[in-house]
Amino acid sequence: MRKITAITFLVIAVGSASATIESSLQSTLMSKLYKKFSYYRSGIKADISWLIADLKFKDGNVKICEFGEGTRSRYKGHDAMHGKGTMWRFFWNYFKQFNVPPYYIGPAVFSADDRQEIRYEQLSALGGKTLYRTAELAHVATLRNHRKKKHTLALADHAGLLMFRHIDASGFSILDFKSRNPDLLVLNAAVAPFVNSKYLTNILFLEEKYAPYKPKFVLCKKEYSSNLAAEIHKKLQCERYVIKPLYEFKGRGIIMADQQDLDTVLQCMLDKNSLQEQKNKKIYSNDRELFDFWQRSKKQHFLVEEYCPSNSMTIKDSLYDPTMRLVFTLHYDQGQVHITYLDAFWKIPVKSLDRENCSLTQRCKSKGTIPAKVSSEDYEQVKKQFDAFMPSLYKKMIDLINGDVTF
Numbered sequence: 001m002r003k004i005t006a007i008t009f010l011v012i013a014v015g016s017a018s019a020t021i022e023s024s025l026q027s028t029l030m031s032k033l034y035k036k037f038s039y040y041r042s043g044i045k046a047d048i049s050w051l052i053a054d055l056k057f058k059d060g061n062v063k064i065c066e067f068g069e070g071t072r073s074r075y076k077g078h079d080a081m082h083g084k085g086t087m088w089r090f091f092w093n094y095f096k097q098f099n100v101p102p103y104y105i106g107p108a109v110f111s112a113d114d115r116q117e118i119r120y121e122q123l124s125a126l127g128g129k130t131l132y133r134t135a136e137l138a139h140v141a142t143l144r145n146h147r148k149k150k151h152t153l154a155l156a157d158h159a160g161l162l163m164f165r166h167i168d169a170s171g172f173s174i175l176d177f178k179s180r181n182p183d184l185l186v187l188n189a190a191v192a193p194f195v196n197s198k199y200l201t202n203i204l205f206l207e208e209k210y211a212p213y214k215p216k217f218v219l220c221k222k223e224y225s226s227n228l229a230a231e232i233h234k235k236l237q238c239e240r241y242v243i244k245p246l247y248e249f250k251g252r253g254i255i256m257a258d259q260q261d262l263d264t265v266l267q268c269m270l271d272k273n274s275l276q277e278q279k280n281k282k283i284y285s286n287d288r289e290l291f292d293f294w295q296r297s298k299k300q301h302f303l304v305e306e307y308c309p310s311n312s313m314t315i316k317d318s319l320y321d322p323t324m325r326l327v328f329t330l331h332y333d334q335g336q337v338h339i340t341y342l343d344a345f346w347k348i349p350v351k352s353l354d355r356e357n358c359s360l361t362q363r364c365k366s367k368g369t370i371p372a373k374v375s376s377e378d379y380e381q382v383k384k385q386f387d388a389f390m391p392s393l394y395k396k397m398i399d400l401i402n403g404d405v406t407f
């Protein structure tokens with residue numbers, strides 16, 4: 001079988017070096033990633049990861065907008081429909097099968113509200129504890145000695161599971177700690193290096209078998225030029241685009257643009273002087289906060305993706321383009337991958353599709369705070385699609401970290 005690496009695909013997908021693609025960024029990101037991998041000295045032999053996927057769903061087909069760490073996501077919309085902490089309840093119900101105590105690294109003071117949000121009583125019933133950030137690692141290292149050490153590395157043999165809400169689980173200090181304490185699990189260790197960068201997430205999908213599940217994309221240098229929009233369009237050939245920062249969340253910096261407005265939108269993002277021009281004023285003033293984000297941003301690159309709609313949804317006689325949030329876990333134990341679905345809900349944009357006097361972004365970008373229920377038919381179809389690619393994509397992340405495959 002011919003082995004084609006993801007990088008080869010990237011070149012196929014975006015063409016050769018040009019103003020829109022920065023090969024130096026690729027190598028910087030890759031060397032940072034491989035430096036992280038070197039911390040997993042003995043490789044990943046067991047893992048538990050909790051993920052969210054924001055996805056578009058049309059005519060039975062899934063397109064992934066992004067992944068995120070389940071612990072770092074808020075479930076406000078879901079909580080509003082089902083009660084505070086319900087998603088965490090689902091997580092704990094799943095997690096109890098491993099019989100491993102969870103250690104939640106969080107703030108110094110846990111308010112009653114915080115405890116309810118993470119269903120503290122369930123964590124505690126599993127023999128777990130919450131620990132304050134700065135004291136975290138040393139404290140856990142002593143806790144682990146209370147458990148008899150074994151040398152098989154099945155999930156159930158681990159001395160505890162560390163979980164972080166406010167910290168990227170692939171931060172260097174955490175990886176360093178993990179490498180010195182291999183009998184402790186870090187939740188999301190296998191996925192965090194990839195899912196906390198939208199660019200690396202996209203790259204995972206470049207292989208032929210995964211490509212249908214991800215919108216087309218191109219990586220651009222954050223520098224305005226009068227042919228940038230044309231170059232992007234030449235490569236992606238879409239009617240509508242989504243502009244994305246690589247490392248933000250909560251919709252920060254996400255701007256939608258129709259093809260004919262792409263140049264104006266790029267100008268408003270990247271060229272301060274252009275804001276004086278009459279033709280740019282309307283586009284700018286509708287999404288001032290988003291354009292100001294880009295004007296301030298010191299980052300060197302951004303992504304442009306194909307805009308993929310979902311089947312539209314009627315709410316109070318108006319049509320909306322929703323985004324589904326699927327919440328699921330993956331674990332890897334004795335060579336086997338398991339996927340478990342916790343729940344799914346729709347997120348709705350603030351404005352309906354037919355709404356006038358507002359921006360395209362307001363009509364197209366969903367908000368986690370405006371929820372709707374997913375029908376069981378849609379849920380089943382989405383799960384079926386995930387069954388087809390997600391376990392092997394997860395194994396690919398583990399294999400990349402373990403050095404068994406390369407990009």
Ligand SMILES: Nc1ncnc2c1ncn2[C@@H]1O[C@H](COP(=O)(O)OP(=O)(O)O)[C@@H](O)[C@H]1O
Nearest residue numbers: 054065066215249250251252307308323365366
């Ligand atoms: N390729 C896309 N096509 C259509 N809508 C998208 C696309 N990418 C993102 N969106 C919309 O923008 C929202 C925010 O983008 P997302 O990639 O989830 O980043 P964030 O980390 O900011 O939530 C999504 O929930 C979805 O509504």
Ligand SMILES: [Mg+2]
Nearest residue numbers: 054066250251
């Ligand atoms: Mg999102």
